[in-house]
Amino acid sequence: MNFKIPENLIIESRVMRFMLYTLFCLIVADGLITEFLIANGHGVEANPFLQFWISQNLFLAFKICGAFLISLFLWVKYYSFPRLIYTSTAIFLTFYTVVIFWNLFVFLTTSA
Numbered sequence: 001m002n003f004k005i006p007e008n009l010i011i012e013s014r015v016m017r018f019m020l021y022t023l024f025c026l027i028v029a030d031g032l033i034t035e036f037l038i039a040n041g042h043g044v045e046a047n048p049f050l051q052f053w054i055s056q057n058l059f060l061a062f063k064i065c066g067a068f069l070i071s072l073f074l075w076v077k078y079y080s081f082p083r084l085i086y087t088s089t090a091i092f093l094t095f096y097t098v099v100i101f102w103n104l105f106v107f108l109t110t111s112a
Helices: 014-039 048-055 059-077 082-110
Strands: none
Touching: 014 059, 014 082, 048 059, 059 082
């Protein structure tokens, strides 16, 4: 059986593909670091919606599913709105990079 990817789902821009892969990884890394910080008493989840998921032990699953869905949405919409999706992805990458560095800063200052 031969599966063929539809033409409108192929992103030829290596930079855009890399940005989307990196965004997915950063969101998952944020979830892993946040879960570690909370489990070891180094921090708390500031987002009230996500606090519920931490108490249900589904936080990481929620973050992975959310990261996948966001990345997939941006991937699918890239050809319809390439400039908007590129800009949005760059903003999300910047945001999650800052969040991860903040989480690492919290860990390093509370564990010392």
